[in-house]
């Protein structure tokens with residue numbers, strides 16, 4: 021009975037993770053959302069009997085802390101998370117360049133896209149909720165690759181900087197967690213350009229295509245994949 025914990029599941033890629041995972045009654049799912057007060061109709065529509073919908077605002081440390089406590093209550097004393105999918109993310113003020121960065125916009129992106137996944141891991145670890153071989157996916161982006169950005173027109177500066185920072189967080193977590201969880205595998209992953217509110221209608225992939233690829237990648241991860249930056253196809257991406 022694998023246990024999945026996913027952030028940002030009311031729409032977009034997080035919702036698609038829940039939709040696909042909920043098709044097997046064997047999966048226990050902690051589907052988290054920024055606010056339980058928002059419209060969760062789509063999430064309720066795909067949730068299974070073993071899906072628990074919990075609040076976790078990944079831009080708010082108190083909320084992440086409260087979520088870890090709630091997760092412990094829901095899972096009980098002996099059950100741990102096997103897959104933690106840090107999917108929640110924001111792309112704010114995408115028109116800004118490195119020459120026009122808005123301090124508040126950059127701070128908000130660092131808060132949700134970097135500090136959120138960092139503290140989610142930290143608080144779940146503290147609560148003893150991560151299994152010894154937990155797979156942790158930090159949802160990155162091709163825009164987080166320094167090498168790719170050098171070869172392409174630069175865009176979404178603040179977002180791109182925050183995803184590059186998320187990639188470095190992944191590298192640090194992959195080392196720091198190994199001392200505590202001997203078979204942990206932490207990866208950064210680019211889902212491709214996907215038709216969601218963030219990706220827009222011009223994107224090339226449907227959510228089900230990206231997520232089915234990602235679930236295959238997750239299922240095939242080995243100890244030696246710890247600290248890698250992967251594409252939804254499983255190929256490695258240059259940092």
Ligand SMILES: NC(=O)c1ccc[n+]([C@@H]2O[C@H](COP(=O)([O-])OP(=O)(O)OC[C@H]3O[C@@H](n4cnc5c(N)ncnc54)[C@H](OP(=O)(O)O)[C@@H]3O)[C@@H](O)[C@H]2O)c1
Pocket residue numbers: 027028029030031032033034053054055058076077078079080106107108109110132159160161162210211212213214215216217218219220223
């Ligand atoms: N779509 C793409 O082409 C693409 C490409 C590369 C990377 N990504 C990454 O993939 C991930 C998912 O993106 P998406 O395409 O699904 O975007 P999306 O359609 O805009 O959905 C973003 C999700 O993140 C949630 N979220 C935002 N801020 C949050 C917070 N503070 N606390 C909790 N949840 C929060 C949103 O919840 P609310 O509804 O409450 O805001 C929503 O559920 C992101 O990390 C994104 O950077 C996407």
